[in-house]
Each structure stands twice: as structure tokens, then as C-alpha cells.
Amino acid sequence: MKNILRTMTLAGMGFLALAAQANSPVGRWHTIDDKTGETKSVVTIEDAGGVLRGKVSQILRKGADPAAKCDKCADDRKGQTILGMEIIRGVKKSAGNEYWEGGEILDPEEGKLYRVRLTPVEGGAKLQVRGFLGPFWRNQLWVKAP
Template sequence: MMLSLMFIGTLTAFSQTKADAILGEWLSAKKDSRFLIYKQGNKYFGKVVWGTEVDKGIVAKDTKNPDPKLRNRDLLGLVLLKDFEFDMDDTWENGTIYDPREGKTYSCKMTLKNANQLDVRGFMGISLFGRSEIWTRYK
């Protein structure tokens, strides 16, 4: 009984460590923005923490947002990744990604390819019909 409890505790700790492997800063495929992936409760989120416009002294706005009231909000600090849940196979699912270039929100899943590469796939309906890009861990 005690051995079983220790095994379950170790398995839970290992699973949690694996789930949190996505935490930290990631550089977009185009290398024009950086995202901080963080955890709230048991879900994972990501917000913009840097963009090339910032280096030029420009504060980019959410100009393509379908809601006219939101078009003047800053992209810097904006939460684009929402409500991801960890699945046991290095995948975070059931979340959404907002694309400010199009002003659209898509279903999304993220898969950790290795410690420094994250496959981010946005899609509509099923993941077969979507687009992926590889983000790299920012150091």
C-alpha cells in the first residue's frame, strides 16, 4: 500500500513537471515577437512580451480586431493563447490562439518537439485543416 502511494505520488510529480515544460518565453517562427507562456490554475496561457515594433519605439495596436472597441488596445501584454490543458503526450490542447494579423481566434494545440522547439497549430474544426509554426525557446 505504501509503495503504491509513493509510486502514484512520483508519477503525479513527474506528470506535473512534464506539463510545466512549456513554461517560459518563446520566440515566434518569424522572430518578430516573443511570448510568455504561464500557468493559471491547471491551464496554460500565453501573452505578448516583446515585438520588433517595440525596438522601434512603436506600440502596435490590435487594429484587425473584429470588435471596433478593442482595436486601440496594445498588442504588448495581450493574452493570445488561452485555456490550454496538458495531455500526457507532450501536447497542450483545448485552447485557442488569437491571430492579431487577421483579427481571428482559432482552436489550437501545442506540441513540445524538444526542450527548445514548440509546434503551435491553429485550426478551424479539426486540426487537419490548419497552420503550424515552430516557436523556439528564448534564452
């Protein structure tokens, strides 16, 4: 009987962890160009002690150079290869809200840094990515990658 209860408890904890992850930006995401609708890349978002970071783990855009560098970047990523680059930094869960914010996202094609808000939508199947630059913002809707 103890083994059954223990197994049920562990299974319940696993279910809760999966449910929490479904409403979290953590995972692999197909980035979708907000102007063309084209799938551009896969970004993998990880949790490092409550702080999210995201790296370009795959480039999917047709004809894209996998060795392309961020020549327009103005920070420590200048000249780095975009593939493998950390483009999301310092994002934390917003207390009492369903979104993560407080960090930044880099558009490596333009070299622009935006304040970022990440909001899982549609049960975690999509991720609303909103980048803020002053009073202006830019939205993208990313799709969960298999």
C-alpha cells in the same frame, strides 16, 4: 545524515520540476513567422492553475510599431495594444498525450482566432504551435528564448 537526505530529496524534487518544465510549453518563446522565417516576438506562456495563457512580452520584428493595436480583432482584445496582449487562452494538458490543447490562439495581425495545440519538441527546446480553423490548420515552430 538527516540534513543530507533532506538536501538530496529537495534537489531531486527540483530536478523533476525542471524536467517537467522542459517538456512543457511554460516559458518564454521566440515566435517565428511560418511564411518568412523571421523572428517576430517573444511570447511568455504561464500556468495559471493548470490552464496555460500566453502574452506578447516583446516585439522583435524590425520596423514594428510597439504601440500597434489589434484593430482586426473581433473580441475583447479589439483596439488593445499587441504588446502585452494575451494571445493564448484556456489551454490544458491533454490526458495521456504530450501536448496541450483545448484553448485558442489569436493572430493579432490578422485578427483570427484558432483552436490551438502546443507540443514541446526537441526536449523542450522548441514548441510546435498548431492553430486549427475548421478542417484547416497552420503550424509554427517557436524557439525557447533565453
